[in-house]
Amino acid sequence: MEKNWKMLADKLAKNHNLEAEELLWLYLNRNKERNQYLYETARKVREEIYGKEIYIRGLIEISNYCRNDCYYCGIRRSNQKVRRYRLSESQILDCCRKGYALGFYTFVLQGGEDGYYTDERLAKIISSIKREFPDCAVTLSLGERSRESYQRLYDAGADRYLLRHETADCRHYRKLHPKELSLEHRMQCLEELKEIGYQTGAGFMVGSPGQTPECLIKDFCYLKKLAPEMVGIGPFLSHKDTPFRDCENGTLEDTLFCLAVVRLLLPQVLLPATTALGTVDPTGRKKGILAGANVVMPNLSPQSVREDYLLYDHKASTGVESAEGLKELEKEMESVGFQVVKARGDWKQK
Numbered sequence: 001m002e003k004n005w006k007m008l009a010d011k012l013a014k015n016h017n018l019e020a021e022e023l024l025w026l027y028l029n030r031n032k033e034r035n036q037y038l039y040e041t042a043r044k045v046r047e048e049i050y051g052k053e054i055y056i057r058g059l060i061e062i063s064n065y066c067r068n069d070c071y072y073c074g075i076r077r078s079n080q081k082v083r084r085y086r087l088s089e090s091q092i093l094d095c096c097r098k099g100y101a102l103g104f105y106t107f108v109l110q111g112g113e114d115g116y117y118t119d120e121r122l123a124k125i126i127s128s129i130k131r132e133f134p135d136c137a138v139t140l141s142l143g144e145r146s147r148e149s150y151q152r153l154y155d156a157g158a159d160r161y162l163l164r165h166e167t168a169d170c171r172h173y174r175k176l177h178p179k180e181l182s183l184e185h186r187m188q189c190l191e192e193l194k195e196i197g198y199q200t201g202a203g204f205m206v207g208s209p210g211q212t213p214e215c216l217i218k219d220f221c222y223l224k225k226l227a228p229e230m231v232g233i234g235p236f237l238s239h240k241d242t243p244f245r246d247c248e249n250g251t252l253e254d255t256l257f258c259l260a261v262v263r264l265l266l267p268q269v270l271l272p273a274t275t276a277l278g279t280v281d282p283t284g285r286k287k288g289i290l291a292g293a294n295v296v297m298p299n300l301s302p303q304s305v306r307e308d309y310l311l312y313d314h315k316a317s318t319g320v321e322s323a324e325g326l327k328e329l330e331k332e333m334e335s336v337g338f339q340v341v342k343a344r345g346d347w348k349q350k
Ligand code: SAH
Pocket: 072, 073, 074, 110, 111, 112, 113, 141, 142, 143, 144, 162, 163, 164, 166, 204, 205, 234, 235, 236, 237, 238, 239, 276, 311, 312
């Protein structure tokens, strides 16, 4: 095995792959200067495919009701302190209208696993959006559903689906989730989404409780194998009303490292600089873009509910993180040489 850090990084950039042990060595021997080299390398690979363009997505948080009890998540079922809400079809359509006027061509409908949103209700919402905005993409991020359900929503017009695998290590998955949930089923959902034809997004949190370097390497290997069109990566951030309230947050640097590695493993991937990254550090978004990310997802939810969709403490939903702050976001991206484009921003086949 090559034990020169930069040469291994170059090999990753050239082959878009490395052995697990090489990835582990790269990770264990990272430092500030070496990381910078990795970020630059990832940025170049990204620019070969997506140039200087940044795609934007309007994030509509449709419900904070959730049947699940994930230990890390602020809107978990057991959190009695949450003021629960769900948006109606007309509220969701209003968000889309507002977003479209601002220049958004992708709407992401995200929420807890809320039984209210039956296939029938969702199919109706999706087809209404597609009827009114045929030039826009609809992305769903609504957790685990049956294959039939995913198919029905796809047939109604949904284009993409985000479902982070959260961790590719079974034991770590058990530490993050109650026993009703399984990694096996999560991965099965991802396979089904791909088979149906969705542009599919997996992903994980960086620095979640119990995550070891070996877990991270498994995440990289799993992503390489699954080859999703999108990958969502952000630091774990604790929420005061969850069992992980006292756990340490993931770091900016480790998240940037993961973004860069994923860009190099999957050159075409649609890779957001996430809200969590912008929350852990005010320069996080910019730095994410400079480490290979090419998507930003400002918040397009109604103002009245933004405070209620708190997955973690201090979650940003104003300024650059809000759809209304698009001008500010454009300036921020321009300041590092990138340009927000008003387009659907689909995954690019080589
Ligand atoms: N219910 C949907 C949407 C979940 S919210 C689903 O199951 O896919 C989207 C993502 O936010 C999650 O996949 C998780 O990775 C992330 N998230 C949740 N709680 C978090 C926390 N405390 N810190 C950082 N990210 C968190």
